[in-house]
Amino acid sequence: MVTAQTPTNIAVIKYWGKRDETLILPVNDSISVTLDPAHLCTTTTVAVSPSFDQDRMWLNGKEISLSGGRYQNCLREIRARACDVQDEEKGIKIAKKDWEKLHVHVASYNNFPTAAGLASSAAGFACLVFALAKLMNAKEDNSELSAIARQGSGSACRSLFGGFVKWNMGKAEDGSDSLAVQLVDEKHWDELVIIIAVVSSRQKETSSTTGMRDSVETSLLLEHRAKEVVPKRTKQMEEAIKNRDFGSFAQLACADSNQFHAVCLDTCPPIFYMNDTSHRQDNQLC
Numbered sequence: 647m648v649t650a651q652t653p654t655n656i657a658v659i660k661y662w663g664k665r666d667e668t669l670i671l672p673v674n675d676s677i678s679v680t681l682d683p684a685h686l687c688t689t690t691t692v693a694v695s696p697s698f699d700q701d702r703m704w705l706n707g708k709e710i711s712l713s714g715g716r717y718q719n720c721l722r723e724i725r726a727r728a729c730d731v732q733d734e735e736k737g738i739k740i741a742k743k744d745w746e747k748l749h750v751h752v753a754s755y756n757n758f759p760t761a762a763g764l765a766s767s768a769a770g771f772a773c774l775v776f777a778l779a780k781l782m783n784a785k786e787d788n789s790e791l792s793a794i795a796r797q798g799s800g801s802a803c804r805s806l807f808g809g810f811v812k813w814n815m816g817k818a819e820d821g822s823d824s825l826a827v828q829l830v831d832e833k834h835w836d837e838l839v840i841i842i843a844v845v846s847s848r849q850k851e852t853s854s855t856t857g858m859r860d861s862v863e864t865s866l867l868l869e870h871r872a873k874e875v876v877p878k879r880t881k882q883m884e885e886a887i888k889n890r891d892f893g894s895f896a897q898l899a900c901a902d903s904n905q906f907h908a909v910c911l912d913t914c915p916p917i918f919y920m921n922d923t924s925h926r927q928d929n930q931l932c
């Protein structure tokens with residue numbers, strides 16, 4: 647049995663739009679900051695036993711179906727990388743080839759609202775992949791694991807690292823170069839404080855997956871954003887982070903967030919992720 651804890655991450659240059667829905671390959675690079683694990687995080691326990699007759703998962707205490715492609719992709723990819731496990735003290739010996747036949751049980755808890763816009767899928771899939779990799783003794787490093795977590799939820803690839811993280815969109819059709827890299831670790835800018843103001847803990851009306859699919863199909867602004875705006879803005883953001891230049895960082899993050907919401911509004915049917923409270927707080931902050 648293995649237990650892992652993974653924090654969520656908040657994008658300051660946002661991922662919005664896929665060029666491949668199955669492999670979860672994005673239309674632009676993105677940059678995020680990973681929160682302190684003491685705050686918004688997922689805790690996931692994975693267990694294996696010869697008595698389990700199928701893979702099962704409980705999320706926040708309720709059983710969920712693992713039949714969806716995203717969970718199956720993560721399980722399959724980690725199983726393919728499983729290695730021998732031997733713990734003489736505990737009398738455990740599992741050979742590499744046995745993992746194909748063994749089933750896992752997963753229990754996961756988010757200590758913050760699920761599916762409410764706080765990146766529960768990011769912390770959730772990163773934690774699941776990390777815990778499975780430890781359980782099955784996979785030898786891959788965190789960037790390699792990020793490419794697997796990405797197949798659970800795009801933003802999850804960035805939660806495998808602390809500090810500021812970049813998800814390189816990559817070019818390869820098989821997604822092999824679409825992975826996360828750490829830009830700077832959590833100590834680089836430790837005077838930066840992130841305040842999360844929860845304006846609603848209700849489940850969003852449009853999931854990120856559906857929302858970005860509609861945007862890719864209908865928003866011309868998305869195409870302009872991905873091709874013209876984000877490449878330049880990503881470089882500027884990397885520079886602001888490297889220099890701990892809060893003025894530029896804040897300006898770029900606000901501009902990117904506003905453009906993301908503009909793309910949502912440019913989508914048919916339009917998507918609204920902000921409510922009256924968010925607008926009131928925006929007015930106070932800007």
Ligand SMILES: Nc1ncnc2c1ncn2[C@@H]1O[C@H](COP(=O)(O)OP(=O)(O)OP(=O)(O)O)[C@@H](O)[C@H]1O
Pocket residue numbers: 688705754755756759760761762763764765766767768769770771774801853854855
């Ligand atoms: N701890 C977890 N382990 C595995 N999967 C999870 C976990 N938490 C959430 N998920 C999955 O992620 C889905 C929610 O993802 P969704 O992208 O809609 O919302 P979000 O990630 O909270 O918000 P956003 O992406 O806008 O920040 C859940 O329905 C569930 O399938």
Ligand SMILES: C[C@@](O)(CCOP(=O)(O)OP(=O)(O)O)CC(=O)O
Pocket residue numbers: 656657659660661662670676765767768798799800801802854855856
């Ligand atoms: C607005 C975002 O938070 C969207 C995150 O979308 P997801 O990663 O949740 O989407 P899927 O890949 O379909 O699971 C921006 C971001 O985190 O970069």
